[in-house]
Amino acid sequence: MSSQIPAIVSNRVSDAAKETIDIVAKFVEEECIPADPVLEAQVGEGDGRWETHPPIIEDLKAKARKLGLWNMFLPKGHYAESPGWTNLEYGLMAEWLGRSRSASEACNCSAPDTGNMEVLAKYGNAAQKEQWLKPLMDGKIRSAFLMTEPDIASSDATNIQLDIRREGDEYVLNGSKWWSSGAGDPRCKIYIVMGKSDANNKDPYRQQSVILVPSETKGITIHRMLRVYGYDDAPHGHGQITFKNVRVPVANMVLGEGRGFEIIQGRLGPGRIHHAMRSIGAAERALDWMLMRVNDERKKPFGKALREHGVILEWIAKSRIEIDAARLVVLNAAIKMDEQGPKKALKEIAEAKVLIPQTALTVIDRAVQSFGGAGVSQDTPLASMWAGIRTLRLADGPDEVHLQQMGRNENRRGKKVAEHILWQQKRTAELMKAHGVEQVEPGSRIQRSRL
Amino acid sequence: MSSQIPAIVSNRVSDAAKETIDIVAKFVEEECIPADPVLEAQVGEGDGRWETHPPIIEDLKAKARKLGLWNMFLPKGHYAESPGWTNLEYGLMAEWLGRSRSASEACNCSAPDTGNMEVLAKYGNAAQKEQWLKPLMDGKIRSAFLMTEPDIASSDATNIQLDIRREGDEYVLNGSKWWSSGAGDPRCKIYIVMGKSDANNKDPYRQQSVILVPSETKGITIHRMLRVYGYDDAPHGHGQITFKNVRVPVANMVLGEGRGFEIIQGRLGPGRIHHAMRSIGAAERALDWMLMRVNDERKKPFGKALREHGVILEWIAKSRIEIDAARLVVLNAAIKMDEQGPKKALKEIAEAKVLIPQTALTVIDRAVQSFGGAGVSQDTPLASMWAGIRTLRLADGPDEVHLQQMGRNENRRGKKVAEHILWQQKRTAELMKAHGVEQVEPGSRIQRSRL
Amino acid sequence: MSSQIPAIVSNRVSDAAKETIDIVAKFVEEECIPADPVLEAQVGEGDGRWETHPPIIEDLKAKARKLGLWNMFLPKGHYAESPGWTNLEYGLMAEWLGRSRSASEACNCSAPDTGNMEVLAKYGNAAQKEQWLKPLMDGKIRSAFLMTEPDIASSDATNIQLDIRREGDEYVLNGSKWWSSGAGDPRCKIYIVMGKSDANNKDPYRQQSVILVPSETKGITIHRMLRVYGYDDAPHGHGQITFKNVRVPVANMVLGEGRGFEIIQGRLGPGRIHHAMRSIGAAERALDWMLMRVNDERKKPFGKALREHGVILEWIAKSRIEIDAARLVVLNAAIKMDEQGPKKALKEIAEAKVLIPQTALTVIDRAVQSFGGAGVSQDTPLASMWAGIRTLRLADGPDEVHLQQMGRNENRRGKKVAEHILWQQKRTAELMKAHGVEQVEPGSRIQRSRL
Amino acid sequence: MSSQIPAIVSNRVSDAAKETIDIVAKFVEEECIPADPVLEAQVGEGDGRWETHPPIIEDLKAKARKLGLWNMFLPKGHYAESPGWTNLEYGLMAEWLGRSRSASEACNCSAPDTGNMEVLAKYGNAAQKEQWLKPLMDGKIRSAFLMTEPDIASSDATNIQLDIRREGDEYVLNGSKWWSSGAGDPRCKIYIVMGKSDANNKDPYRQQSVILVPSETKGITIHRMLRVYGYDDAPHGHGQITFKNVRVPVANMVLGEGRGFEIIQGRLGPGRIHHAMRSIGAAERALDWMLMRVNDERKKPFGKALREHGVILEWIAKSRIEIDAARLVVLNAAIKMDEQGPKKALKEIAEAKVLIPQTALTVIDRAVQSFGGAGVSQDTPLASMWAGIRTLRLADGPDEVHLQQMGRNENRRGKKVAEHILWQQKRTAELMKAHGVEQVEPGSRIQRSRL
Numbered sequence A, B, C, D: 001m002s003s004q005i006p007a008i009v010s011n012r013v014s015d016a017a018k019e020t021i022d023i024v025a026k027f028v029e030e031e032c033i034p035a036d037p038v039l040e041a042q043v044g045e046g047d048g049r050w051e052t053h054p055p056i057i058e059d060l061k062a063k064a065r066k067l068g069l070w071n072m073f074l075p076k077g078h079y080a081e082s083p084g085w086t087n088l089e090y091g092l093m094a095e096w097l098g099r100s101r102s103a104s105e106a107c108n109c110s111a112p113d114t115g116n117m118e119v120l121a122k123y124g125n126a127a128q129k130e131q132w133l134k135p136l137m138d139g140k141i142r143s144a145f146l147m148t149e150p151d152i153a154s155s156d157a158t159n160i161q162l163d164i165r166r167e168g169d170e171y172v173l174n175g176s177k178w179w180s181s182g183a184g185d186p187r188c189k190i191y192i193v194m195g196k197s198d199a200n201n202k203d204p205y206r207q208q209s210v211i212l213v214p215s216e217t218k219g220i221t222i223h224r225m226l227r228v229y230g231y232d233d234a235p236h237g238h239g240q241i242t243f244k245n246v247r248v249p250v251a252n253m254v255l256g257e258g259r260g261f262e263i264i265q266g267r268l269g270p271g272r273i274h275h276a277m278r279s280i281g282a283a284e285r286a287l288d289w290m291l292m293r294v295n296d297e298r299k300k301p302f303g304k305a306l307r308e309h310g311v312i313l314e315w316i317a318k319s320r321i322e323i324d325a326a327r328l329v330v331l332n333a334a335i336k337m338d339e340q341g342p343k344k345a346l347k348e349i350a351e352a353k354v355l356i357p358q359t360a361l362t363v364i365d366r367a368v369q370s371f372g373g374a375g376v377s378q379d380t381p382l383a384s385m386w387a388g389i390r391t392l393r394l395a396d397g398p399d400e401v402h403l404q405q406m407g408r409n410e411n412r413r414g415k416k417v418a419e420h421i422l423w424q425q426k427r428t429a430e431l432m433k434a435h436g437v438e439q440v441e442p443g444s445r446i447q448r449s450r451l
Helices: A015-043 A046-050 A055-066 A087-097 A113-123 A126-137 A260-294 A310-344 A346-371 A382-393 A399-435 A446-450 B015-043 B046-050 B055-066 B087-097 B113-123 B126-137 B260-294 B310-344 B346-371 B382-393 B399-435 B446-450 C015-043 C046-050 C055-066 C087-097 C113-123 C126-137 C260-294 C310-344 C346-371 C382-393 C399-435 C446-450 D015-043 D046-050 D055-066 D087-097 D113-123 D126-137 D260-294 D310-344 D346-371 D382-393 D399-435 D446-450
Strands: A142-146 A163-167 A170-181 A188-196 A208-214 A220-225 A238-249 B142-146 B163-167 B170-181 B188-196 B208-214 B220-225 B238-249 C142-146 C163-167 C170-181 C188-196 C208-214 C220-225 C238-249 D142-146 D163-167 D170-181 D188-196 D208-214 D220-225 D238-249
Touching: A015 A055, A015 A087, A015 C399, A055 C399, A087 A260, A087 A310, A113 A126, A113 A142, A113 A188, A113 A260, A126 A142, A126 A188, A142 A170, A163 A188, A170 A188, A170 A208, A188 A260, A208 A238, A208 A260, A260 A310, A260 A346, A260 A382, A260 C399, A310 A346, A310 B399, A310 C310, A310 C346, A310 C399, A310 D310, A346 A382, A346 A399, A346 C310, A399 B310, A399 C015, A399 C055, A399 C260, A399 C310, B015 B055, B015 B087, B015 D399, B055 D399, B087 B260, B087 B310, B113 B126, B113 B142, B113 B188, B113 B260, B126 B142, B126 B188, B142 B170, B163 B188, B170 B188, B170 B208, B188 B260, B208 B238, B208 B260, B260 B310, B260 B346, B260 B382, B260 D399, B310 B346, B310 C310, B310 D310, B310 D346, B310 D399, B346 B382, B346 B399, B346 D310, B399 D015, B399 D055, B399 D260, B399 D310, C015 C055, C015 C087, C087 C260, C087 C310, C113 C126, C113 C142, C113 C188, C113 C260, C126 C142, C126 C188, C142 C170, C163 C188, C170 C188, C170 C208, C188 C260, C208 C238, C208 C260, C260 C310, C260 C346, C260 C382, C310 C346, C310 D399, C346 C382, C346 C399, C399 D310, D015 D055, D015 D087, D087 D260, D087 D310, D113 D126, D113 D142, D113 D188, D113 D260, D126 D142, D126 D188, D142 D170, D163 D188, D170 D188, D170 D208, D188 D260, D208 D238, D208 D260, D260 D310, D260 D346, D260 D382, D310 D346, D346 D382, D346 D399
Parallel strands: A142 A188, B142 B188, C142 C188, D142 D188
Antiparallel strands: A163 A170, A170 A238, A188 A208, A220 A238, B163 B170, B170 B238, B188 B208, B220 B238, C163 C170, C170 C238, C188 C208, C220 C238, D163 D170, D170 D238, D188 D208, D220 D238
C-alpha cells in the first residue's frame, strides 16, 4: 500500500498515484489472489487447457476497469490513452500485480502484451494501430513477440535467422521460433515477429526487421509448448512455432525494413522494470507466506514454533533487507528512465535486470524450505512463482551476458582512473619530499645491519 | 566406470564390484537413459498416467536381471539373497543409477522399495517376509512408506498422529498421511505405516509402531498426488491418503508395538547413502550436458563458443571440485557404515545428507543457466532432475534440523576443548616466565610516557 | 561528485550541497588521498607511534576549514554551529570522506568524535559544552567513547559492569573497558564512559549512566592497544583501559543518573549512516583500484590483460550492482531519518548496518584477489580498508544480533498476515463454489478407478 | 589424533604412522601451541624483529628431534634420509603442524624449506647437496625460493624476467623479486632463484633456469618486507629483493640451463598438499576456539549462551561438514600422488589447491565473528591465521588461473560427451519407433484443434 512506499521516493509519487496504488493493492489482495486457484481450476486438464479462456478473468477485467485499473503501464505522455503514470508510479503498482497470477491480465498489464502495445504505439502506423493496438488496449485480443530461435544463441540477437523475403506486395517468412510466450492462448491473434530481411547488410544491426503476422496465417505451425520445470503455463504457454512460406502484406512491416534492432531496444527498458517490480511483489508474497508458516501453531518441530528458531529469524531478516535493497534499485532505474529516458538509464536498468530475479529466487527458496514438503507442491504459490521467476535469469539474455556488458561499460573509465591513481601517487611522492619523510617499510634496514 | 573410482577408495572395491560397476555404467548409459523418454511417453497423459505400467520398464528389468544387476542395494551379509556388495560398492553403482530415471527401478533398487525391503528383511517375521518381501525382491509389486503427515511438523517424528488402536485381533487405523511416495503406482500393493499406538507412553520414543497395510484395504482413500515444481511424477507419485477405520490383523505389526522409532532409525542410514550417490550421478550427468552445450558449434553468442568464456570455464571447474568433494563425503560415510555400522556413522551420514543435495542443485542450476531456455524446459533432463533433488533438502527432515543436531553433537566436546585451551594459555604464561619475556602489546607503554 | 548522485535522490539534494559535495570530492581526491601515506610515514615506528600528531593532518585541517569543510556531520537544525546539511546530504559527503584515511579527521568529521559531539550537543549542559564540546568542534582535542567491556557479551549493553558509585560530590568509577577507539591519540582528552550506577534497578534499561571523564584522571590505566588483524591503527588505536577508584565531580554526569540507554540510543542512528556511507566510499575506491589493475599493460597473464578475462568483468559488474544497491539502502535510511527521525527509521538504519559492511568487504576482497600479492600488502590501500571495515560487522553489535532483532520485528505482522492468507483461502473456496469448479488435483480420481 | 583419521583412509595409514601422528598431535598441542606467544614475544619489536632467532624455537627443535619428529615431509623412497612416510601419512601429520605457528619449523617441516630441500634432493648434484641440503636437513640454516616478480603477472611463470647471463665461469644475475618468503630470517643463507637464461628460446618453457645464490652475495639488496594484512611475519618475512650484477659460479646452476620449468613443476605437488593440510589444521583449531567461545559462561548476550543460538549451531555444523569434505579432497590427492605420482594427480592436487583455502577462510571468519572484537585482535590466533591463509588463494597462482585451467582440462572430454548424448538421443528415437509411442508434448495438438 501507499503507506509502504520507501521514504526515498515518496515525494515523487503523486497523490493520485498513491490512491491508485491503494486501489490496486486492495484489488489484488481481495479479488485477484483469491481468484488465482479458480482460474487454475477453470483452465482444467488435458488438451482443453489450450482452448480455454477462464471466465473468472473476464470478471476480474470488468472489476478492474470499473476501478480505473486499466492499461496503467502505458507511460506518461507516451500515448493518448495513457493514464499518465510515471514509470516509478506504475512500478509501484506493478509490484502489487506481481503478487497474483491473474492481476496483470485483469488490468490489461500483462506481458508480452504490454511491450507489444508499446511497440505498436511507438512505431506502428495508423492502420496498424487501428487493427491491432486498439483491440489489444481494449483487452479483446492478446499477442506474442516472436524473437528467440531454437537453433542459435539468441542472447545475441544478430544471430536471428528467420528469413523475411519480399516478393511483390508481400513478405514471405520462413524459419523457427520458440519461447513465443502467450502463443498458447486461443485469444492470441497477432504475432510481432523479428527476422532477417537483409542478411548481407554490412551493418549487423541493420539486417533485422520486425513485422506483424496474424496468428492464423497459413503456413504457421504451433508444434508444442515448452514447459518451465513441470509447468506448461496453459493457456498462455511458451510456443515452438515454425513458419513455412508464411505470407503477409508489405503493409505489415513495422517502421521499415532493417529497423528491427531499433524496435526491440525501445521495447526493453520499461518491460524490464515491470518484470522486476512484479518479481519484487512475488518475493514479498513469499515472505508473507513464510511468516504464516513460522507462526503456525500446529507445526512446532521440537516444541518450538518456527518463529522462535534463530535460523528462521535470520532468513526473515535477510529477506527483508534483500527485497528492500532490490526494490530501491528498480525504483532508481524507473526514476532515471522517467527523467532522462531509457538510453541514459541503461546501467540502472541492467542492474535491476540482473539483481532482482536472483534476489526473488533466494527469498522464495527460503520460503519453500520453511514450508517443508508443502513448499515444493501445489499447496503454496511458492514453487510455481519460483519456476516463473527462474526464467527471468534467462529471458532477454542470461545474467552472464548482461554482466559482461556491464563490466565492459564500467571499465570504460578504467584508463582514466588508472591515470588518476598514478597522479595521486606522484603527488604523494612530492608531499613525502616536502615533509621530509619516507614511507616506513618493515625490514628496510635489514641490509644495512646485516651485510 | 570403475576407472573413475577415486584413488582414495579404489583399494576397497573388489574386482567383482569393479566389473559390476562397469556393467551398471554401460547398462545405464546405453539402455536406461535412452529409454527414459520412452517411459515418459508410455506414461502418457491425463488420468491414465496413474494407471499405466510402462512396458519398457519390464524390458529393462529383464535385461538387468540377465546382467546380474538385481537388488544390488541389499547390504553384504544382511540377507540371504544379498549379492554381497558393501555400502561403498553399491554406492558407486548407485551413482550410475542416479543418472537415469528408469535405472533404479530396472535393477529393483528404487526408493522407497529398497528401504522397505530392508525393513522387512531386518524386522519382518517369516510370514511377513513370505507375503511381502518375496514379491518385492522379485520386482512383482511395489510399496510405499507412510510416515509424514500434513497437519504436523513431521521433521520431528514424535509429532506423528495417525492413530493405531487394537481391537481384538485387529488394529484399527485412523489418520492422514502425505508425501507417500510411490503410492500412485498401480503396482503399489503394500504400505508400511508409522503411527501412534500408545500416545500416553512416557517415553516419547516408544509411542510409535510400524504396521503393514495392504494398499487396497477398505477405508483407505487416495485423495490426490502432490506436485513437485509442477511435476506429478506419475505413475509413482506422492500421495495424500486418509485412513478411516482401516482394519488389519494383529499379525501385521512389525517387530512389536512401540518399536516404530527403532525401525525408522534402522531404515535411514543406507537410504541416505543411496539418495546421496544417486544425486552425485545426477550432478555428473548435468555436468555432461553442460559440456555438450558449451561445445555446441551452432550456439556461439558474440562469436565465441561458450567453452571459451571464462565464466563458463569457472562453472565447469567449480562443479568438478564440488562434485568430487561431495562424492568423497558419501563414500567416507559408506565405508564407516560398512566397518562400524550405521550408529557409529551418524555424523558422516548426516554430513552427506546435508551436503550432497545442495551440491547437486548448484551444479544442475549452472547447467540450466548454460542452456538458456532449453535448460528449464523438457528438452533437457536438467529441470526435472533439479526439482527431484530439491525435495531431498526436505525429505527425512529439512537441512536445518540436521544442522542443529550436528551443531549440538559437535559441541559435546566444547567444554573439554575450552578447558584444554585454558590449559594451553596457562602453560604459555609459565613459559613466558621461564623465558623471561612478556607479550609485546602495542601501546602498552603509553601510560609510562604520558601520565 | 554531484554528477554521480543517484537519480532517485538527486531532487532532494540542495544546490549548495551539490557544490559542497564537489568540493569534498576534489579535496579528498587531490589532497587527502595523496596525504595518507605521508600521515603513515609521520606516525613512524615503535612507541613513538602513540605519541605523534602527524603534522600533515593540521595542514589538511587548515585547508578543509578554508574550503568550508568543517563539522559537516552536525545534523541540520540540531545545533547552532551546524552547517545545516541533511543526513542525506552529509551522507553523500561522507562517502567521499570514506575513500581516504585522513579525510574525516581533516574535516573534523571522524568517529568517535562525531558521535561524541552529538551526545554533548544533545544531552550536555552548558558547562559540559563549554569545556568539551567547544574544543572538540574546534578540532583542538579528541575524544573516546568507552562502552564495550572485555569480560561480558557487550552486544547486549545491559551486561555492562563498570561500576559508578556516588560518594559525596564525586562519582567513583571502577571497571574495565576495551575497544576504546581513539584512546591512543595523545590529543584524546575526554572519555565519555558508560557504566552501571544502579545495578539493582528493576528496569534493566535504567541501571546505566553516561559520565564524562578527563583522560588524564588519576586511576586510569591504558594497558594496551588492540590490533585489527595486524594493524594497530596508531596513534588513534583501540584501547584496553582500567578504572581503579577514578573520581570525577558529580557535575560530569550527562543528563542524569540512569539515562545511559537513552543517550547511547540517540547516538547510534547518524553514526551508522556515517560508517555505512564511508564504507561505500571505500568500496568505490577499491573498485577504482581494481580497474587500475585490470588495465595494467605490464601485467598480462597468458597474454591477455585482466580486463579481457570474463571472470574479472563479472566481478566488476557485480561490484557495481552491489555497491549501487547498498548505497540506495543507506540513502533511504538517511532520508527517513531526515523526515521522521531516527526512531521511525530503525528498520532502515538496521538494514544499512548489516548490508553495507558485507557488501564493501566483498567488493574489496575481489579487488585484493585481482591484485594478487600486492592486494594483501602495504602497496595498495585494500588490505587495511578490508580490516577496518571487517570490524563494522562486530562494532555496535554483531550482524547476527541485528538480524535476530530485525527478524522479530518483521514477524510482528506475522499473525495478521496469517489471518489474511486464511481469509483469502476462504474467499477462494467461495469463488470455487460460485463458479462451480473444483481444484484440479493430479491423481484425485485414482480411488474411483482402482478400488 | 590417529583416532580421528577418516574411515576412508584409515586402512592405508601404517601403525607406525598412526603412532607418529599421535606423537605429533601431543607435541603440537602441549609444546608448540603454548610456545607460539613466547616466540612472538621473543621476536620483539622494531628493527630487532629481523635480527632475532627466538630461542624457544631451538628448544622445540631439540624436543622434536628427540621425539623422532624431523623432516617427516621427505617423501617415502625419495631420499635416503626420508623417514619413509607416504604423502597421505605426512599429510595427516601436517594437519597437526598447521594448528601452531611454530610446529612446522620445530620439526624442520616448514615452507619454503621443505620444497627447497626437495628441489635439492631431486635435482641437486652431490656438491650442491653437500653444501646446502645437508645443513637444511639438519635445521642449521634456512632458505628462500625467489620466483615471483613485482613488475609482471607472475601467475604465468613464462613472464619471469630476472636475467641470468653466463660470463665465463660465472652467471650474472640482474632483476627484481618479491614475495621471497623466509628471506627476512637471519638464518636464511641460500636463495633458489628462478630466472631467464635464454629469452630467445622458441620454446617458452625452456627459457628459464633455476640457480643457487647464497643470500650474502654481493649485489643483492633486500629493500623491504611485504606485509600481509598488517602482519610482517618477522623474522621470516616476505622480501622484496633486487639483484644487480650478482655473480655466482656456473656450478650453482641446478640440473642445467633451461630446465627451470621442470624443476618448479616437480616442486609444486607435495607443497600444495602440505599447505592444504596445514590449512585444515588451522580450520580445526579455529573451530575449537569457536567452541570455546560459545561455551563461555561469562558471555551470554540476551541471557543465552551462544551455544544455544540456532545460527551459531548452524555455523558449527557447516564448519564441521566443510572441513571434513575439504580434508577428504586433500587426502585423495595425496593418495593419488602416492600411487601414481604427481603428474597423474594434477586434477586432484588442483582441487585441493582451490578448495581448501576458501574453506579454511570461511571457517575462520565464522570463528572471528563468534568472538566479536576479540576475534579480529591479538587475543585469539584467528585473525593472523586468516591473513596467512588468505595469501594461499594467491600464492602459486590465484584461484582463478587454476579454475580456468581445470575448466579447460575437464572440457577435454566435451566433444566425446556431446557425441555420446547425441547417440543416446538417436537411440531414444529408435526405441520410440519400436515401442510405437511419441513424446508427449503439451499443446502439440493445438494446431489440429484450432486452425
